[in-house]
Amino acid sequence: MAEVRRVRAAPRGWLARTLDSDVFYSFYTSPVTVLAALITLAFFLVAIFAHWIAPHDTFDLANISIMDSELPPAWLEGGDERFLLGTDDQGRDLLSAIMFGLRLSLLVGFASVLLSAFIGVAVGLLSGYAGGTLDDVLMRIADVQLSFPAILIALLVDGITKGLFPGEASELLAIFVVVLSIAISTWPQYARTVRASTMVEKSKEYIQAVQVIGLPSWMIVLRHVLPNVLGPVLVIATINLAIAIIIEATLSFLGVGIPPTQPSLGTLIRIGNNYLFSGFWWITFFPALALAVLVLAVNMLGDWLRDVLNPKLR
């Protein structure tokens, strides 16, 4: 019940206050979180600057020689020092392929998280603030949605888009299909969380206070409710980023996702899987390792964020 009397005054200024905040304090006192953040950052940098740092351009056919295919990592017998992690079945450098693949995976991950968060937050706000029949209908739709696995939806979306744009099996279309299917299958999570927080916020007195002022409902929702329900959304989004990357990998693995000419991490793993029993384990192992480390790091960040922002778990 006793309030903490501050011995050291909180500093002024935006940056100084951020560095002094409790959130940041819990960040730099947790080495695991710092490590996870650094790894995530490294993955992002690699993905963004893949063109400059990748040792080979895997898309330039002139660079690729079938003679180099299925070479083991450089430190093994028969390895070539040009290809640090070995090559895949078409003679592409695996390290470079992972770097470029990472880029696709992160792109898909981010785009789908943004899209599903947008849909979910909108539905959740509407449902939670309006209540009544609209709430019932929207939440039943979300329930039905939850019962369809992402893969089923992906096949559905894939089929429809292929029917709509026959013969245009472009890479962009494939990315669009994957992003849309992941978004469609994950939005109910956001919607449910946002709906619950909206109902909590709605019953607080500051919402009544602005109702008394006479603000219209849309203004109350956007200006007053939305900023106060974004915390949990941020947490789900971080965790869902990892999930989206995994779903993308699964979809690519099954052949619904990105075509093998432009391999994402998932596609690489799938290609490698065919050669696993032929003894070329590295084709699938290194992409899988990269994926595992990335997902683990992002998940750890998400967990930390959840603990910091969720007062119930503190």
Added chain:
Amino acid sequence: MATQELLHLKKLRVEFPSRRGAFVAVSGIDLDVARGEIHGLVGESGAGKSTVGNAIMGLLEPPGRITGGEIWLDGARIDAVDAAAMRRLRGRKVGMIFQDPLTSLNPLLTVEEQLVETMMLHLDLDETAAQRQAVELLTQVGIPRPAERVKQYPHQFSGGMRQRVVIALALCSNPDLIIADEPTTALDVSIQSQILELIKSLCRERDLGVILITHDIGVIAETTDRVAVMYRGRVVECGETAQVLHEPAHEYTRALISAVPRPDMRLPRFPMVSYIEEGGGVQGQIDLASHWLGRFDASERHSGEVARIDSVSMHFTLRRSIIPKRRTYFTALDKVSFSVAAGEVFGLVGESGSGKSTVARIIAGIYNPSDGRVLYRGTDLTAERRAGSRRSHQRHIQMILQDPYSSLNPRMRVRNIIAEPMLFHRLVASRAEAHEVVDDLLEHVGLGRDAGQKFPHEFSGGQRQRISIARALATRPRLLICDEPTSALDVSIQAQILNLLKDLQEELELTMLFISHDLPVIRQMCDRVGVMQGGRLLEIASTEQLFEQPEHAHTRELMRLMPRLDALARPRAVGPAGA
């Protein structure tokens, strides 16, 4: 005294270490409690009184710890024993009664299971003996039909009955000392006095030592033998209750007592309590004749009836269903009618659940009534709201809400919170002018001009309530609804806020609807009062008349149960309004 001594605290010091240095919650207090004595601990929030209770129980929340001093219970030192010994002690020697009876019982176990479990653990009883004992205990704490009720779950008891069960639970292992931490704060007045009576009689019968922790001086006056007044982790004064309350030696005690609203007469203002809060005090002076705040249209100054509610009923849906027959409703208001005249302060008083807040919300436009009309200066607001055009009148009716901790949007700066209604209703020409007015308003309600830059969480409860008031003033309202504006605040802060409201009401010629469950506060603030119970308006009378000659039986009951500072003086027959 020394032979009777049960609990002895010697220079107890409790600290809460944190990132920014240790916060000393309790700094070196001495306290003695004898058997058969109720010892009060009184102080405002943050004074450290609950921390004392928790320290004795060994229930300090980490990272809090005892950093100095000694606790002696019944001749044995208990502050340094290990966890297992502390657990035994907690069960057998010390019992605790918590504030909220809704959360201090396990909802999944019957009352019997909870009592029997505790008794079998601490007393050498087999199950049947423990069950018999459980029924006996419920009889002692005054629960009717104990043999039957002991098999019930906590949710089947009302709030007051549940608190009796909590007391039975605290008593069931025959402790020597009971620590009651705000045992009646969550209860209505009528139930509060019953619970206090119960604690008093149990203390006498069982020869218990009781520490009664409360912020309410009325409770202290009615119940305790001795009292210690705490302020910022220190005991500033300790002694016989009668002496401390009648001849307070310390300045803080005097300020605290003078801030308690008097039920027996109306004072023009509360005596100033500058000792207590740092934020209160100097108000900026605004020349209302020229300032934005005083700029009214001639049509806005009026006399006669301002607001009127006409046989308003309100039903809340308990169960929704497509079939109308299966829907169930709860009637919160049943044909309530009254009117408020210009410039008067109209009070509504009643216990929780009496529907007084619902009335406020209907007038403010948060709820639409199921039936009846709300008129503001002759215009039917309910019809207008259905038609969707409520803006012009909405601006004239503003509301100050009860809970200062949730009534401000935590993500907005104070300046933007207050400027929002002005900008929305286009009462100012530009954002710059709005900010100018906001700074003036903040100064006028007793906060500094630079308060606007901060976020709500940087302010204390009382300061936040000042921000709420500034926000309500920002539309230049004519009718101000105050829904329990001070019930979440300490008594000294309450005095300051009520003074502020009085000043504003006078200088702006506001009409006010003032809602409270606290009769003395109503007496200080209101010109006319309506008494509510169970959604019905029982009587309306002028404040003087209501307090001197209450008509309705329920009103008389409320008057009788009101805790009084003059309770101690009653045997000497000094109390002027004694029942």
